[in-house]
Amino acid sequence: MAVALAWAGWIWAAGVVVAAFIGVFSGGERQDVAAASALALAPALIGFILLPLIGLRWGALALILAWIVALTGLVAGTGGWGSPLAAGLLIPVALARTLGRWTRIAGIGAVAGYAASGLAPLMYAGLGRFTVALTFAALVLIVWLTGFAQRRDTREAAAGQRIAEVSHELRTPLTHILGFSEMIERQIFGEIGSRYVEYAGLIRKSGTHLLGLVNDLLDLSRIDAGKFEVQLGTFDVRAVIEDVVRVSVDSAEKKQIALGMLTPEAALKVHADDRAVKRMLINTVSNAIKFTPEGGKVMVQASEVNGVLRLDTIDNGPGIPEAERAILGQAYERGSGGARAEGTGLGLSLVRALAALHGGTLSFHEAPGGGALVRITLPVLAD
Numbered sequence: 001m002a003v004a005l006a007w008a009g010w011i012w013a014a015g016v017v018v019a020a021f022i023g024v025f026s027g028g029e030r031q032d033v034a035a036a037s038a039l040a041l042a043p044a045l046i047g048f049i050l051l052p053l054i055g056l057r058w059g060a061l062a063l064i065l066a067w068i069v070a071l072t073g074l075v076a077g078t079g080g081w082g083s084p085l086a087a088g089l090l091i092p093v094a095l096a097r098t099l100g101r102w103t104r105i106a107g108i109g110a111v112a113g114y115a116a117s118g119l120a121p122l123m124y125a126g127l128g129r130f131t132v133a134l135t136f137a138a139l140v141l142i143v144w145l146t147g148f149a150q151r152r153d154t155r156e157a158a159a160g161q162r163i164a165e166v167s168h169e170l171r172t173p174l175t176h177i178l179g180f181s182e183m184i185e186r187q188i189f190g191e192i193g194s195r196y197v198e199y200a201g202l203i204r205k206s207g208t209h210l211l212g213l214v215n216d217l218l219d220l221s222r223i224d225a226g227k228f229e230v231q232l233g234t235f236d237v238r239a240v241i242e243d244v245v246r247v248s249v250d251s252a253e254k255k256q257i258a259l260g261m262l263t264p265e266a267a268l269k270v271h272a273d274d275r276a277v278k279r280m281l282i283n284t285v286s287n288a289i290k291f292t293p294e295g296g297k298v299m300v301q302a303s304e305v306n307g308v309l310r311l312d313t314i315d316n317g318p319g320i321p322e323a324e325r326a327i328l329g330q331a332y333e334r335g336s337g338g339a340r341a342e343g344t345g346l347g348l349s350l351v352r353a354l355a356a357l358h359g360g361t362l363s364f365h366e367a368p369g370g371g372a373l374v375r376i377t378l379p380v381l382a383d
Contacts, residue, residue: 002051004098004148005063009044011144012091015137016040023130032126039074040134043067060099064106067092072113078131080121081114085131088138089114094145098152170214177207216346219279223353230273230357234382237270237277237309238263241300244281251289252298259289261300268302269382270309276354277311277378283347284313284374291372292317308360309378316371320364351376 016037023033046066053059071091075083089110096106184192184200222228245261252259270277281300288298292315301312352362360378367373 001099005047005095006051008095008098008141008145009047012137012141013041013044015140016044016134019130019133019137022133023128026128026130028128028130029126033128033130036074036077036127036130036134039070039077043070060096061102061105064092064096064099064102065109067095068106068109068113072117074134075114076117076119076121078127081118082121083117083131084135085138086114086117087135087142090142091138091145094142094149097149098145166218170218171211174207174211174214178204178211181207213346216283216350220346220350220353223350223357228357230276232271232273234269234271235274236267237302237311238268240274240278241281241302241311244278244285245300247282248285248289251286255289255292255294255296257289257292257294258297259285259299260297261302263302264304268304268309270378270380271382272358272378272380276357280351280354280376281311281313283351284311284376287347288313288315288317288372288374291315304381307379307381309381311376311378313374314367314371316367316369318372319366319370320372322366348374 019040020033020037023036024030043063043066047063050059050063068089071085071088075085075089078085092106093103093110096103181200181204183189185197185204187197219228241261241263245259249259285298285300292298297316299312299314301310301314303310303312348362355362355376355378358378358380360376360380363375363377365373365375
């Protein structure tokens with residue numbers, strides 16, 4: 001996406017430069033053409049500055065608003081409602097579609113910009129053919145952005161289909177393996193040797209681990225392809241925490257780890273996807289149990305801080321070195337402690353991606369008294 005936006009910026013910048021030359025050589029005043037060119041170049045320059053932040057919601061919105069403001073000024077300065085550059089107000093709409101967000105805001109902004117441009121129209125006779133040339137550049141950019149968005153939609157549709165097929169092909173046999181190994185382990189059809197029971201347990205454990213990795217990988221692929229549908233609803237997050245603690249108790253007891261939770265006495269209502277919240281907490285809790293030594297403690301804490309939901313998973317293990325906190329949460333990054341435990345580093349990456357879908361963040365801190373504190377911050381509190 002960043003590469004596509006960079007190309008869009010260069011296409012527009014090149015179009016502005018060509019339009020400026022055409023304006024000057026067709027009799028335009030250099031001062032007027034230079035002023036109009038500077039305004040036209042502004043959104044492209046802002047786009048280059050915002051490229052590292054384009055994955056953030058506010059970064060994309062800021063870029064779209066910059067285009068709307070600049071193009072509104074250009075339309076107003078080249079005749080208002082009658083200006084051919086009014087077609088350029090479709091650029092932020094095409095850009096929003098390319099980004100996959102803020103399309104409605106871009107459309108409303110484009111209409112409002114066009115309406116505002118006619119309130120105080122100006123007509124600079126000193127622009128020569130600059131307006132016509134820049135209108136052509138705007139149309140070229142709109143066509144390019146629209147084509148890119150269509151190609152991306154086609155790729156995402158194909159990727160979604162492949163993900164669904166892979167999901168079925170992998171999950172179905174794994175489910176069978178888990179079911180049959182559990183039947184053998186429980187000796188449903190009669191007693192067998194203890195060695196076979198032990199091996200069946202190992203098969204089930206390995207299959208469960210593999211199924212978890214497959215689910216994480218497929219969900220990350222769906223998020224990257226834009227195919228992960230967030231199903232929002234209002235619920236008490238305390239109930240989700242109770243479920244997570246309940247399903248994690250067995251893993252904690254095997255290592256004699258005390259697993260607990262701390263939640264407010266009153267209901268803590270949130271508007272989010274309960275499946276995603278549960279998945280995030282299961283991953284952070286299982287990660288804490290994995291790295292906490294035997295006899296340790298793991299605590300899940302929910303609170304409301306400055307109008308946002310804060311979910312903390314706290315342990316008294318070795319903690320996370322400060323130098324590694326910036327890379328954890330990226331796919332396949334495990335930190336120095338990861339070499340001693342099974343896993344691929346996908347769990348926290350999925351947590352970060354699911355939090356981002358809710359406009360939230362994942363961060364790592366030192367726990368009070370030592371250990372690690374993994375914090376999920378979500379702006380999802382319900383009114």
